Structure formats: C-alpha cells, structure tokens
Amino acid sequence: MSQQPTTENAGSRREDSGRQPPYLYPDYVSTRLRAPEKPLIILPKTLSDTTGPAYGRGPVGELDHDLTRQHAGEPLGERIIVHGRVLDGDGRPVRGNLIEIWQANSAGRYTHQKDQHPAPLDPNFSGAGRCLTDGEGRYRFITVKPGAYPWKNHPNAWRPAHIHLSLFGEAFRSRLITQMYFPGDPLFGQDPIFQSVRDPEAQRRMISTFDLEATEPEWALGYRFDVVLEGRGATPMERA
Ligand SMILES: [Fe+2]
Numbered sequence: 001m002s003q004q005p006t007t008e009n010a011g012s013r014r015e016d017s018g019r020q021p022p023y024l025y026p027d028y029v030s031t032r033l034r035a036p037e038k039p040l041i042i043l044p045k046t047l048s049d050t051t052g053p054a055y056g057r058g059p060v061g062e063l064d065h066d067l068t069r070q071h072a073g074e075p076l077g078e079r080i081i082v083h084g085r086v087l088d089g090d091g092r093p094v095r096g097n098l099i100e101i102w103q104a105n106s107a108g109r110y111t112h113q114k115d116q117h118p119a120p121l122d123p124n125f126s127g128a129g130r131c132l133t134d135g136e137g138r139y140r141f142i143t144v145k146p147g148a149y150p151w152k153n154h155p156n157a158w159r160p161a162h163i164h165l166s167l168f169g170e171a172f173r174s175r176l177i178t179q180m181y182f183p184g185d186p187l188f189g190q191d192p193i194f195q196s197v198r199d200p201e202a203q204r205r206m207i208s209t210f211d212l213e214a215t216e217p218e219w220a221l222g223y224r225f226d227v228v229l230e231g232r233g234a235t236p237m238e239r240a
Contacts, residue, residue: 018197018202019197019201019236020237021193021196022196023036025192025196027153027192027195027196028153028196031196049173060132064130064131065140065141065142066143067101067126067128067143068142068143070124070126071124071125071126073124074124075106075122075125075144076107076122076124076125076144077106077107077147078106078144078145079142079144079221080142080143080220080221080222080223081141081142081214081215081220081222082141082142082208082222082225083138083139083140083211083214083223083224084138084139084208084224084225084226084227085136085137086139086226087137087227087228088228088229088230088231089233089234092137093133093135093136093137093138094229095133095134095136095137097132097133097169098130098167098168099131099133099165099166099167100128100165100166100168101128101141101163101166102163103143103162103164104127104146104149105120105122105127105144106122106125106144106145107119107120107147108146108149108161109149110127110149111125111126111127115149117149117150119147125144127146142220143163145161145221146163147161148161148185148187153192154192157190158191159191159193160185160187160191160194161182161185162182163179164177165177165178165179165180167227167229176229176237177238178227178235178237179193180207180208180225181206181208182223183207183208185207188203194206197236205233205234205235205236206235208223208224208225209223210223
C-alpha cells in the first residue's frame with residue numbers, strides 16, 4: 001500500500017518548542033539562506049529506506065573509536081574519553097547503532113581545505129572516528145579535547161569547543177546529527193548555534209558532564225554524553 005506525501009508548515013512545531021533548533025534562527029546567519037520558505041513535503045517511507053545500507057564502506061575496525069591512534073605519533077592536546085549511552089524515547093538502549101564523530105584538533109583547526117584560520121594542523125590527528133553501540137547502548141571514544149575556533153557568522157564569533165556526532169539509527173534515513181559541548185564553556189552565551197535551542201533544559205542536554213569514574217589516572221579525563229533520540233527529553237538534533 002502506498003502512502004501519500006504529507007506537508008508540514010516549515011517546521012513550526014520544532015520552532016515553538018524551544019527544545020530543538022529552528023530551521024530559521026536569524027542570528028545564525030546561514031540559516032537565513034537555507035531555511036525552507038515553503039511547507040515541507042514529508043515523503044512516505046519505502047522498504048529500501050529501512051533495508052538499505054546504513055554503514056560506511058567497510059566494517060567498523062577495532063581502533064576506529066580511538067582518534068589518538070590513527071597516525072605514527074600521538075596528537076597534541078588534552079587526551080579525553082567520551083562515552084555514554086544511546087537511548088530511545090522510553091529509555092531503552094539503542095543497540096548496534098553506528099556513531100560517527102568529527103571534530104577540530106586541540107588548536108581548534110579542522111583537517112579540511114575550507115578551514116584556513118591561523119591555527120596549526122596536527123599531523124597526528126585527522127579528527128574523525130566511529131563505533132557501534134553495545135548491547136546496553138553504550139559507546140566510547142578516545143580523542144583529544146577540541147579547541148574553540150573562529151567563524152565569520154558575526155564580528156569576533158567563536159564556536160564553543162564541541163564534537164559533532166552522527167547517529168544512524170535503524171537506517172540511513174533515520175540518521176540524526178548533533179553536537180556535544182563541554183561543561184562551563186565561556187562561549188555558550190554568544191554562540192547562535194547553541195542559543196538556537198532556547199529551552200535551558202534542552203541546552204543542558206547538549207553539554208557533556210565531567211565523569212571522574214571514567215577518568216583514567218595519569219592518562220585521560222572522562223566526559224559522559226548520553227543521547228536520547230526522541231520524546232520530550234530528546235537531545236537537540238540538527239535536521240536538514
Ligand atoms: Fe564544528
């Protein structure tokens with residue numbers, strides 16, 4: 001049985017709640033260009049949406065979760081462990097979920113040709129990793145704490161330190177993208193990407209917590225970041 005496409009009024013529901021970033025947030029300048037002007041058309045799901053490939057080209061490798069061991073030497077910066085659980089709206093673990101992360105190096109520079117701001121690249125840091133959640137929905141990455149970086153959104157604009165996360169869910173179509181921040185960052189107040197989530201509780205859900213139990217003596221600080229995929233307590237997500 002085929003379903004008819006439905007329409008949605010430019011994501012107004014998302015904008016009203018304050019718990020998710022709106023499509024249009026004028027202080028975040030690029031949303032002025034990309035926010036939809038017409039009602040969205042929601043396409044019906046097809047069988048291949050759920051049966052199509054969701055993973056990368058190759059199987060997830062044993063060390064893909066460790067961004068500090070991808071090169072001959074170790075990257076510079078503060079070594080950290082980032083871990084947490086992926087949960088559905090009822091608090092159930094989401095198992096076998098592919099999580100990909102990408103981030104700037106400790107100096108705040110991405111390994112990307114578009115990032116040319118004057119901070120050093122690190123030959124021992126590419127800034128991308130991935131892993132699968134285990135039977136309890138847990139994931140764990142080893143990396144270095146990313147630096148803040150400037151962007152040209154407004155005069156003297158700097159992004160708070162953050163790690164981008166992509167969660168695939170059951171299929172490519174259900175992919176969700178968010179950003180994890182670090183507690184106490186002085187840049188939250190002037191960052192329109194962070195501030196586009198208006199609800200203070202929802203903002204809190206984007207900030208990891210320092211985790212002494214996950215901290216390994218003489219080696220790395222631990223941060224915990226749980227991701228809730230849906231419901232009132234959902235982690236704010238960026239959606240195209
Ligand atoms: Fe970024």
